Amino acid sequence: MAAITPSEPVSTSTQEIHTKKMWKTLVGHVPISSPFYQFHPVTRLYLFVFLGVVPLFIFVPEINFLLVLVSMALMLWGRADLRGLRIYAPMVVTVAIFMFTVVILAPGKDPTYTPLHMSLITIYYQPVFFTFAAYWRLMAMLSGTILYFSTNRERDMLVALRAVRLPFVASYVIGLSIRAAGMFMEDFRTIREAEQARGLDTKAMRISDQVKLYVMYLVPLFSIALRRAEEISNALFARGYTVTGRVKGGGQRRDYIRSLYAIRTRDVIAIVILISLFVGAGISNLFFNVFVITDSPLNIYLRGVLNIP
Amino acid sequence: MSEVVVIQDLEWKYSNTKEFALRGVSLEIEENSFVGVVGANEQGKTTLISCINGLIPHSHHGVYRGSVQVFGKEVREQDALELATNVGMVFADPESQFTAMTVEEELAFGMENMGFDLSKIREQLDWVSDITMIGDLLDKSPYDISGGQKQRVAIASVLAMNPPIIIMDEPTSMIDPLGKQFIFNILRRLKEAREHTLIVVEHNIEQLASLSDQMLLIHEGKVARMAPPAEFFDDPAYLVERGIVAPEVTEFAYRLRELGQFSADIHLPLDLDNGIEITKSVLDRQHS
Numbered sequence: 001m002a003a004i005t006p007s008e009p010v011s012t013s014t015q016e017i018h019t020k021k022m023w024k025t026l027v028g029h030v031p032i033s034s035p036f037y038q039f040h041p042v043t044r045l046y047l048f049v050f051l052g053v054v055p056l057f058i059f060v061p062e063i064n065f066l067l068v069l070v071s072m073a074l075m076l077w078g079r080a081d082l083r084g085l086r087i088y089a090p091m092v093v094t095v096a097i098f099m100f101t102v103v104i105l106a107p108g109k110d111p112t113y114t115p116l117h118m119s120l121i122t123i124y125y126q127p128v129f130f131t132f133a134a135y136w137r138l139m140a141m142l143s144g145t146i147l148y149f150s151t152n153r154e155r156d157m158l159v160a161l162r163a164v165r166l167p168f169v170a171s172y173v174i175g176l177s178i179r180a181a182g183m184f185m186e187d188f189r190t191i192r193e194a195e196q197a198r199g200l201d202t203k204a205m206r207i208s209d210q211v212k213l214y215v216m217y218l219v220p221l222f223s224i225a226l227r228r229a230e231e232i233s234n235a236l237f238a239r240g241y242t243v244t245g246r247v248k249g250g251g252q253r254r255d256y257i258r259s260l261y262a263i264r265t266r267d268v269i270a271i272v273i274l275i276s277l278f279v280g281a282g283i284s285n286l287f288f289n290v291f292v293i294t295d296s297p298l299n300i301y302l303r304g305v306l307n308i309p
Numbered sequence: 310m311s312e313v314v315v316i317q318d319l320e321w322k323y324s325n326t327k328e329f330a331l332r333g334v335s336l337e338i339e340e341n342s343f344v345g346v347v348g349a350n351e352q353g354k355t356t357l358i359s360c361i362n363g364l365i366p367h368s369h370h371g372v373y374r375g376s377v378q379v380f381g382k383e384v385r386e387q388d389a390l391e392l393a394t395n396v397g398m399v400f401a402d403p404e405s406q407f408t409a410m411t412v413e414e415e416l417a418f419g420m421e422n423m424g425f426d427l428s429k430i431r432e433q434l435d436w437v438s439d440i441t442m443i444g445d446l447l448d449k450s451p452y453d454i455s456g457g458q459k460q461r462v463a464i465a466s467v468l469a470m471n472p473p474i475i476i477m478d479e480p481t482s483m484i485d486p487l488g489k490q491f492i493f494n495i496l497r498r499l500k501e502a503r504e505h506t507l508i509v510v511e512h513n514i515e516q517l518a519s520l521s522d523q524m525l526l527i528h529e530g531k532v533a534r535m536a537p538p539a540e541f542f543d544d545p546a547y548l549v550e551r552g553i554v555a556p557e558v559t560e561f562a563y564r565l566r567e568l569g570q571f572s573a574d575i576h577l578p579l580d581l582d583n584g585i586e587i588t589k590s591v592l593d594r595q596h597s
Contacts, residue, residue, distance in 0.1 A: 004320045010320050013419070023448075023449075024448065024451075024453050026449060052573075088410075097562060123382035125461075153410065153411075154410035155409075155411050155414060156409040158410065162465070173409075175408075175409070175410060176408060178410075179408070179410070179452075181444055182452070183452075228405065231400070231402070231406070232408060233368065234364055234368055234400070234405075235400065235405060235406035235407070235408060236408060237363070237364060237367065237368055237389050237392075237393075237402075238393060238397070238398040238406070238467075239360060239393050239406075239419040239466070239467075239470065240389055240390040240392070240393025240394060240419065240423060241389065241418075241422050242388075242389060242390055242422075246390065246423055247390070247421065247424035248390055248394055248422070248423050248424040249424040249425065250424075251421075251424050253421055253424070254421055254424075254425065254426055254427050254430065255421065255428060256417035256420070256421060256431075257411075257413065257417060259427050270569075286500040
């Protein structure tokens with residue numbers, strides 16, 4: 001299957017850039033060539049909303065686990081950089097440790113909870129399984145988000161937002177915010193490297209000193225951020241930008257980048273399917289009590305094994 | 310030729326400083342001319358060009374006296390859109406002026422503000438990509454290219470809007486020698502086309518002198534000298550006192566003239582070719 005189709009923006013640089021594998025974005029990398037690019041950015045946005053919000057209607061951990069697998073499979077299909085997922089591993093583990101530690105040490109008081117006596121401690125089945133379900137809900141949402149940012153450039157995101165009729169000024173502010181976040185991280189790295197170059201070894205520092213150091217970073221970072229804000233403001237002024245979006249001659253503002261993308265039949269079909277699934281999941285959960293924790297096969301099995309009514 | 314910029318008795322003081330940054334500046338800039346602006350640091354060069362493109366007084370607070378007219382209309386009375394239509398500005402730090410996610414968007418942004426239709430945007434995009442040689446960068450992030458490329462993108466984004474006046478504030482200050490040469494080549498092409506009034510603040514005196522129709526020296530917030538390059542550099546000692554060093558070839562000829570080796574009526578050379586020519590003619594005369 002050809003990865004590049006006419007729905008993808010065509011520019012003079014496309015051929016040259018395709019000799020490389022990844023595009024750098026302010027928040028990571030995206031593949032230069034991907035089957036995802038056959039779809040309009042707005043379709044990809046709908047997929048993101050679907051994968052990111054549908055877990056809120058689903059409290060069956062198995063289904064959320066399946067959604068994680070779906071996201072991973074889509075990443076693989078979309079030629080996303082799966083090696084990049086390693087950076088999320090500490091977060092995934094830390095969140096699990098945090099959630100389960102809290103629920104084991106402070107399960108709450110409820111006479112209906114079923115105690116399970118382990119060798120040294122007693123845990124309660126219901127809050128632990130509830131946490132297990134919540135954890136997989138969180139993972140499903142996270143993997144949907146990672147999929148989106150691994151297969152969409154900032155420009156795609158802005159085109160998608162404008163395609164759903166978000167006012168230009170709002171999409172522009174979002175774009176600048178994404179940019180600011182990237183530059184904030186860049187500045188932070190520069191300050192850290194400058195300190196290391198002058199012999200600061202943070203690993204040898206006590207935790208309390210490290211915390212103080214991080215607080216001290218805020219001063220230069222915010223002063224740089226303020227200066228950049230002024231520079232961007234000047235740049236916008238110099239290029240005739242007005243908050244109202246008014247353009248010279250009073251006509252309608254043209255959106256050149258959006259004009260490079262076209263919504264095709266496949267986009268319409270994909271959007272209809274995604275919206276149907278989304279609405280179906282929402283209605284099933286809200287009105288018919290489907291996808292609740294008691295529907296979980298694992299929950300049913302464990303309750304049977306542990307004789308929990 | 311008509312004057313596109315007329316400044317009269319301009320004084321400006323930033324609200325957070327005690328001294329006036331500009332003190333009674335008066336000057337006129339002709340249409341489609343190339344004005345090279347020089348001066349030591351903190352003498353008022355950037356402040357002056359900010360007054361022409363309207364950042365002062367629109368985006369800065371302070372005391373403003375006098376008059377700055379662009380195309381016969383007071384800058385104070387023009388809004389951002391009108392000013393951007395008339396005056397384009399390339400900042401010293403190209404990255405500080407980027408607001409988009411790809412080079413292509415960066416170029417299109419100003420044109421969208423100008424109300425260009427899509428076919429015009431496409432046409433301008435092709436033209437600026439060609440003139441600034443950035444055709445292979447359009448799909449890239451403007452933060453992910455080299456310093457020289459960033460500056461070319463910054464120039465292209467202003468050029469694409471096609472303002473009749475283009476101001477550049479030290480466009481080569483943050484780039485390597487090859488990148489500088491690229492920028493000066495672009496400036497040369499623009500000058501030869503004679504379709505824009507170019508006001509360029511630059512420390513590379515030699516390159517600037519060879520391009521400028523008028524050289525402007527700003528010293529302590531005042532116009533210390535404004536003249537065609539040959540006249541401007543005729544007294545290098547005066548310039549040195551104000552923190553400016555003339556091109557080496559000019560200095561060389563000036564010293565020989567002071568020593569009586571060159572006649573007092575020669576025009577000091579501004580570039581190497583001119584210097585060789587003058588020196589050769591003097592030597593030929595002596596031999597004959």
